Amino acid sequence: xxxxPVDLIVDKYQxxxxxxxxxxxxxxxxxxxxxxxxxxxxxxRLRMDINEIYGVATFYKSFTLTPQGKHSxxxxxxxxxxxxxxxxxxxxLKGLLYIEPGQTTADxxxxxxxxxxxxxxxxxxxxxxxxKFYGEMNPIRAKKIIEKLNNNRRGVKx
Amino acid sequence: xxxxxxxxxxxxxxxxxxxxxxxxEIIVSVCGGTGCQALGCQKVKATFQKELRKNGxxxxxxxxxxxxxxxxxxGPLVTIFPQNIFYQRVKAEDVxxxxxxxxxxxxxxxxxxxxxxxxxxxxxxxxDIPFYKAQMxxxxxxxxxxxxxxxxxxxxxxGYQSLAKTLFQMRPDEVIEEIKDSGLRGRGxxxxxxxxxxxxxxxxSNETKxxxxxxxxxxxxxxxxxxxxxxxxxxxxxxxxxGAYAIGANQGFIYVRHExxxxxxxxxxxxxxxxxxxxxxxxxxGSGFDFDVEIAKGGGAFVCGExxxxxxxxxxxxxEPRSKQIRTVRQGLWGKPTxxxxxxxxxxxxxxxxKGSKWFSSIGTEKSKGTKIFSLxxxxxxxxxxxxxxxxxxxxIIFDIGGGQQNGKRIKAVQTGGPSGGCIPASLFDLPVDFDxxxxxxxxxxxxxxxxxxxxxCMVDVAKYFVHFLQEESCGKCLPCREGLKRMGQILDGITxxxxxxxxxSLLEELAEVVAxxxxxxxxxxxxxxxxxxxxxxxxxxEAHIYQKKCPAAVCTPLIQxxxxxxxxxxxxxxxxxxxxxxxxxxxxxxxxxxxxxxSKCGSCKDVCKSNAVMVQ
Numbered sequence: 001x002x003x004x005p006v007d008l009i010v011d012k013y014q015x016x017x018x019x020x021x022x023x024x025x026x027x028x029x030x031x032x033x034x035x036x037x038x039x040x041x042x043x044x045r046l047r048m049d050i051n052e053i054y055g056v057a058t059f060y061k062s063f064t065l066t067p068q069g070k071h072s073x074x075x076x077x078x079x080x081x082x083x084x085x086x087x088x089x090x091x092x093l094k095g096l097l098y099i100e101p102g103q104t105t106a107d108x109x110x111x112x113x114x115x116x117x118x119x120x121x122x123x124x125x126x127x128x129x130x131x132k133f134y135g136e137m138n139p140i141r142a143k144k145i146i147e148k149l150n151n152n153r154r155g156v157k158x
Numbered sequence: 159x160x161x162x163x164x165x166x167x168x169x170x171x172x173x174x175x176x177x178x179x180x181x182x183e184i185i186v187s188v189c190g191g192t193g194c195q196a197l198g199c200q201k202v203k204a205t206f207q208k209e210l211r212k213n214g215x216x217x218x219x220x221x222x223x224x225x226x227x228x229x230x231x232x233g234p235l236v237t238i239f240p241q242n243i244f245y246q247r248v249k250a251e252d253v254x255x256x257x258x259x260x261x262x263x264x265x266x267x268x269x270x271x272x273x274x275x276x277x278x279x280x281x282x283x284x285x286d287i288p289f290y291k292a293q294m295x296x297x298x299x300x301x302x303x304x305x306x307x308x309x310x311x312x313x314x315x316x317g318y319q320s321l322a323k324t325l326f327q328m329r330p331d332e333v334i335e336e337i338k339d340s341g342l343r344g345r346g347x348x349x350x351x352x353x354x355x356x357x358x359x360x361x362x363s364n365e366t367k368x369x370x371x372x373x374x375x376x377x378x379x380x381x382x383x384x385x386x387x388x389x390x391x392x393x394x395x396x397x398x399x400x401g402a403y404a405i406g407a408n409q410g411f412i413y414v415r416h417e418x419x420x421x422x423x424x425x426x427x428x429x430x431x432x433x434x435x436x437x438x439x440x441x442x443x444g445s446g447f448d449f450d451v452e453i454a455k456g457g458g459a460f461v462c463g464e465x466x467x468x469x470x471x472x473x474x475x476x477x478e479p480r481s482k483q484i485r486t487v488r489q490g491l492w493g494k495p496t497x498x499x500x501x502x503x504x505x506x507x508x509x510x511x512x513k514g515s516k517w518f519s520s521i522g523t524e525k526s527k528g529t530k531i532f533s534l535x536x537x538x539x540x541x542x543x544x545x546x547x548x549x550x551x552x553x554x555i556i557f558d559i560g561g562g563q564q565n566g567k568r569i570k571a572v573q574t575g576g577p578s579g580g581c582i583p584a585s586l587f588d589l590p591v592d593f594d595x596x597x598x599x600x601x602x603x604x605x606x607x608x609x610x611x612x613x614x615x616c617m618v619d620v621a622k623y624f625v626h627f628l629q630e631e632s633c634g635k636c637l638p639c640r641e642g643l644k645r646m647g648q649i650l651d652g653i654t655x656x657x658x659x660x661x662x663x664s665l666l667e668e669l670a671e672v673v674a675x676x677x678x679x680x681x682x683x684x685x686x687x688x689x690x691x692x693x694x695x696x697x698x699x700x701e702a703h704i705y706q707k708k709c710p711a712a713v714c715t716p717l718i719q720x721x722x723x724x725x726x727x728x729x730x731x732x733x734x735x736x737x738x739x740x741x742x743x744x745x746x747x748x749x750x751x752x753x754x755x756x757x758s759k760c761g762s763c764k765d766v767c768k769s770n771a772v773m774v775q
Contacts, residue, residue: 018474021457025416059633061458062416078378079609080535081572082623088760095738095758112560116460117379118417120193121533121607122230122541133196139762140736144394 006038009059011043017046024063032068047057061115069104069111071133071149073097074128078117081124089125090114092139096146109150163438164444165322171240175314181255182220184261185239186210189301190492191226192390194541198249199223199234205253216481220263222311225389228543229289237302243296245270250263264656270292270565275539275561276485277641289540289550294521296529297505298545301389306424309431312392318437318620320511324400325445333404337507339515341527345371346463346500347604348680349526349577349593352507357625359487360405360496368406370491370498371397372763373414374468376460377576378627382531383501385543387414388419391428392503395451397504400511402449405497413468415456416472445563459576460631464679465490465498467633478635479679496540509661522548528591531606534560537567538610546591553587556610567612570694575604577624577631581689591746600691617696618703622650628681639682642673646689647705653771654714658704667693712774715759719775723764724749726771733763733772 009026019120020042027038034057039063043050055120057063057082075093094100097110104111123135162168188194189325190205206221211613213223214578227235232246238260245256260267271280272287284290284302304311307582311322312318324333359367373775375383387394412429414422429451432438440448454472461467461724467477488654506528509594510518519527526548532555535541539561546555556562571581580601582589589595596603613618629643649666670686675685693700702708709717722733729747734740739756743748752763752772764772 020474061383117378121535135196
């Protein structure tokens, strides 16, 4: 039987409790979110109170306890992106997807998140779609990107 | 890869690399920074690879992917050495022409050169471009020369020579004296004298001590630490090694924020390479000094840029700050003496050791020495990373380097210091940029974000933006920060929605004072700065929102209305296509109208209208 991925991750960090943040990052990279079962396993392997792990998982914004959509849309709302029209793009995205930041569409296709700075300020507003950066965004380009991802999906189905 | 066991080995290695490099007649250097990646540099690199192979030129031409040279807005950037030809906005389609024209025939491809916006003259080398001309690139210039994933490139430019000098020619006390004499102050924002911090940490009589590199660059609008860590991670490691030797630490940590995957990757690669050759580990260069570095990853919490919160995070706890009655140099990571410096501070250290404290302290002003990297962003023509000597004026940075206003819009302020700083009005642009001058006018230098704002930016909206930012990022441990910022946010929300009244501003000021005076850590203590500085210099904008219920910059949506000028509208219908809410109606070639009740005020119509017929009031 193949070893459980969570076990492998905890092994990689030699069961160190102080590595909890790195462990959670790796678990999230594997599942795209932090499943309850995985957290329970981490807790038992590290001999940590599960509540303490939830404390860490909910304090740090990078972690999510809910399953994510197929495509992740991350909009930067750092100061430079803000003054260059980031909020307009957010309004457009919310209108297109009918969700708020931090939520996932009902069909599990898109998750929308906002971050405080991606550090690509010189070409803002910046949007990250499935880990790919897009610079000099505007509402029209954002709409095109979403529509393209949506059309691709339909293309696969038909 | 070889191992380096002595200074002699290091010297020999450097010479071997240099003689090998001579074999390449031409170097093509492609920027691989995050900015250029967003603009498509990976395709450019892949096409170079393919084309060079196809033309059988791989022996003659070296292809190098470097860190960020700073002029992100013009990316992807490609430089051809030794001619030093600077190509900007390069696309994959341009690559065959660069190879046939420049590399094979030595001719320039004019359309890819930078054009001087005033003289309309093409400029060949980056140092002649106004954006670079007024800079003093002590740290960033190495980003152009080094492939950050190859330790050999760093060795070739004299890397780890300062470490060798420190280990064999200087006692720890002498290193600390040198750093103190240089006048280096912490580049993370507070400007604490680096040498003094090291001295305090060295004094502690504890066998275990730690050094930490703070790469949790959370200030929105700042990305110089990312560029250094991505572009030249070995310079940071060398700085940490020197600091650790001076202080007496054998273990270091680099805390990298989660939003910087490439900085994390390049730092990890650099550590592994340094370890493999013996520049990290036991008995470094045969000196008897042991030192190693681990990376700790952040989790997207802004407060973790604060030293005690960062330490809590490395320890695997939630990132809540503690009172700093006992400083971290006495009790830091796991209760041991800990010296924490920012990325840029560490990167300055090898330079000071190499060239001497006298040389370093000759740059800058009386109390702020050396250079500082700023990220010049926002509503300004040239955006990117700029490294300038301390004491240069804001005007020189924004107008000479930044090229001034965008699309003829009047620049009204620059925001420095991130959420702890403030907005400096254009009337004060003659101010020299150093630690003390910016603090005097109610802002601060901070880590180096410089966000230029023009007439399209509403200062009330900016104040509101920062308060909401900090409210969200407050860890919640102390009440003034947790509750005070929430209430300040509510007042500002009210003002931008047209619900402000006579008492709003005085209440806001009173609350700001309480939050600043009674919060536990730097986040709360400095949180009111953006609001207070906006009130100090842009009060009429607040009053317009409250008394006239108008937003002069036309940003706050509840106070604005979009309409179409009947005279100017040509009825082309472009706006109809882009309107996300189908709020624009009208026959083709007839004047159009906007239905106010459906309009989401996104401004897309205004952005696309060619006859400037969309009005906003």
